[in-house]
Amino acid sequence: MxxxxxxxxxxxxxxxxxxxxxxxxxxxxxxxxxxxxxxxxxxxxxxxxxxxxxxxxxxxxxxxxxxxxxxxxxxxxxxxxxxxxxxxxxxxxxxxxxxxxxxxxxxxxxxxxxxxxxxxxxxxxxxxxxxxxxxxxxxxxxxxxxxxxxxxxxxxxxxxxxxxxxxxxxxxxxxxxxxxxxxxxxxxxAGIDYFDIAVRGQGTHAGMPHDGVDTVLAAAHLVTAIQSVPGRNVSPHETATIGVSMFKGSDAYVVMPDEAVIGGSVRYFNPAVRDLAEARIRSLAEGIAKGFGCEAVIDYRKNYPxxxxxxxxxxxxxxxxxxxxxxxxxxxxxxxxxxxxxxxxxxxxxxxxxxxxxxxxxxxxxxxxxxxxxxxxxxxxxxxxxxxxxxxxxxxxxx
Ligand SMILES: [Zn+2]
Ligand SMILES: [Zn+2]
CATH class of the missing domain: 3.40.630.10 (Zn peptidases)
Known part of the structure; x- marks a missing residue:
């Protein structure tokens, strides 16, 4: 001992x-x-x-x-x-x-x-x-x-x-x-919230992407765009850690999925920052999905204060x-x-x-x-x- x-x-x-x-x-x-x-x-x-x-x-x-x-x-x-x-x-x-x-x-x-x-x-x-x-x-x-x-x-x-x-x-x-x-x-x-966002489109053969609506590409843009929230929306004098840790597409090299799902967390100390982050993530998800011809289904859950x-x-x-x-x-x-x-x-x-x-x-x-x-x-x-x-x-x- x-x-x-x-x-x-x-x-x-x-x-x-x-x-x-x-x-x-x-x-x-x-x-x-x-x-x-x-x-x-x-x-x-x-x-x-x-x-x-x-x-x-x-x-x-x-x-x-x-x-x-x-x-x-x-x-x-x-x-x-x-x-x-x-x-x-x-x-x-x-x-x-x-x-x-x-x-x-x-x-x-x-x-x-x-x-x-x-x-x-x-x-x-x-x-x-x-x-x-x-x-x-x-x-x-x-x-x-x-x-x-x-x-x-x-x-x-x-x-x-x-x-x-x-x-x-x-x-x-x-x-x-x-x-x-x-x-x-x-x-x-920190306070912690979790989010899951399903980006829904039209699956297709990977060799014929033009026949479908690519959900993985739209979700990938969303992952990147979410980083603009702590970087460009939250005040530099506040604290927020926002990141996507989960990304699920199809299970095959040759199949484009109907749905791509991302998930991650929002961490904060000030509840106003949390509210801002939630609103921006919702807006980005809806806007980006729409821009790619997809639909976003957002599940944002308030977890620990x-x-x-x-x-x-x-x-x-x-x-x-x-x-x-x-x-x-x-x-x-x-x-x-x-x-x-x-x-x-x-x-x-x-x-x-x-x-x-x-x-x-x-x-x-x-x-x-x-x-x-x-x-x-x-x-x-x-x-x-x-x-x-x-x-x-x-x-x-x-x-
Ligand atoms: Zn622990
Ligand atoms: Zn512990």
């Missing part, structure tokens, strides 16, 4: 003693990845351990596989929510760790195995000590990777079941050094992270990330913060998030638990 990073926490000894056990849980989850809304084994382990730890209430089946554990402190007080995500990604692991995925085509490439294990470790310590005033809702959500499990949990009454005064998220961040935290104020993770950290709670998170790793290791200024995060649905309901926890270390080949050789850095486990415990100490202090 890697040497424990220096953490300053009154719970240091208890966290250190738990490191190996939480690592074993993490590696077991890693070996048995489950994708969105199918986290049946994972949710079963989470609920089982919460009960074993003596957590007061264990609510299951929220958003199909979501679990919420509520642990009450020795004094009354408000409730705060700590959130972990449980799902894996539909991709093949190429790393060679001894506990690599046993499920073909699925892997924990975003470290949600680590998030789940760290929150379970926190639950164990909180249930043992009860040394706080109020309640902690331990939120284990399904389907962060595109399925919107966070949205579904909110829709299914998460905050009625656990009336959290504030809600806090944490994500491992392999681009930042181990021993750092980054609780950005303001935009942290941006995760915007309110400044006051970012200051709170920064102070807490500073108490764990030292103020010099808290990164206050950083570019936001254009990936999405459905913790935004919770942040839209309650104040809180989504913090990045650095995990890069010379002795850990962690890869990058969503890469096939990615592996969560177990050396960061005490830091994650240390942050959660310090958060509870700060927000729910017992007399």
């Amino acid at each position: 890697t040497d424990l990073p220096a953490i300053s926490s009154r719970h240091h000894n208890r966290i250190s003693a738990l490191h190996e056990e939480v690592t074993a849980w993490r590696r077991d989850l890693h070996a048995h990845p489950e994708t969105g809304f199918e986290e049946v084994r994972t949710a079963g382990i989470v609920a089982g351990k919460l009960k074993e730890f003596g957590v007061d209430e264990v609510l299951t089946g929220i958003a199909t596989t979501g679990v919420v554990g509520i642990v009450r402190g020795r004094e009354p007080g408000p409730t705060i929510g700590l959130r972990a995500d449980m799902d894996a990604l539909p991709m093949q692991e190429t790393g060679d760790v001894s506990y690599k995925s046993t499920v073909p085509g699925k892997m924990h490439a975003c470290g949600h195995d680590g998030h789940t294990a760290m929150l379970l470790g926190t639950a164990k310590l909180l249930a043992e000590s009860r040394d706080f005033a109020g309640s902690v809702a331990l939120i284990f959500q399904p389907a962060e990777e595109g399925g919107g499990g966070g949205r579904v949990m909110v829709e299914e009454g998460l905050f009625e079941k656990a009336d959290c005064k504030s809600v806090w998220g944490l994500h491992n961040w392999p681009d930042l050094p181990l021993g750092t935290f980054c609780p950005l104020a303001g935009p942290a993770m 941006p995760a915007i950290n309110p400044p006051a709670e970012a200051d709170v998170a920064a102070g807490i992270a500073g108490s764990v790793v030292g103020t010099a290791n808290v990164i206050r200024e950083h570019e936001p990330c254009m990936a999405g995060e459905d913790f935004s649905f919770m942040l839209n309901e309650r104040p809180g913060n989504y913090i990045w926890m650095g995990t890069a270390a010379p002795d850990h080949r962690s890869g990058k998030l969503h890469y096939p050789d990615y592996n969560f850095n177990d050396a960061s486990i005490p830091l994650g638990i240390g942050y959660w415990m310090a958060l509870v100490d700060e927000l729910l202090p017992a007399a």
Whole structure:
């Protein structure tokens, strides 16, 4: 095991003693990845351990596989929510760790195995000590990777079941050094929409293109034209990432298809930019398709709103992270990330913060998030638990 990073926490000894056990849980989850809304084994382990730890209430089946554990402190007080995500990604692991995925085509490439294990470790310590005033809702959500499990949990009454005064998220961040935290104020993770556009025309023999209406050529022009939206329509002072990642024509060299389908994403922080992008993409699709004698069928879907950290709670998170790793290791200024995060649905309901926890270390080949050789850095486990415990100490202090 890697040497424990220096953490300053009154719970240091208890966290250190738990490191190996939480690592074993993490590696077991890693070996048995489950994708969105199918986290049946994972949710079963989470609920089982919460009960074993003596957590007061264990609510299951929220958003199909979501679990919420509520642990009450020795004094009354408000409730705060700590959130972990449980799902894996539909991709093949190429790393060679001894506990690599046993499920073909699925892997924990975003470290949600680590998030789940760290929150379970926190639950164990909180249930043992009860040394706080109020309640902690331990939120284990399904389907962060595109399925919107966070949205579904909110829709299914998460905050009625656990009336959290504030809600806090944490994500491992392999681009930042181990021993750092980054609780950005303001935009942290982008909003994301998806679009599919079917360009319909008339299929034909590839040797007789004049007998048909070429949908592939029209769709190709549309792919190029869509790049004019961030380049020519969105203000240079705003942020937008718009791209086509899918393109489907026919399955044969010699057949021109009736329909070509493209799909991609729009990423943004400002909702007005999103509205502009949607309107321009619709207009380009209709206009270009018409110009080529085709018709465009557009399916534009609003998916995740941006995760915007309110400044006051970012200051709170920064102070807490500073108490764990030292103020010099808290990164206050950083570019936001254009990936999405459905913790935004919770942040839209309650104040809180989504913090990045650095995990890069010379002795850990962690890869990058969503890469096939990615592996969560177990050396960061005490830091994650240390942050959660310090958060509870700060927000729910017992007399
Ligand atoms: Zn991810
Ligand atoms: Zn993730």
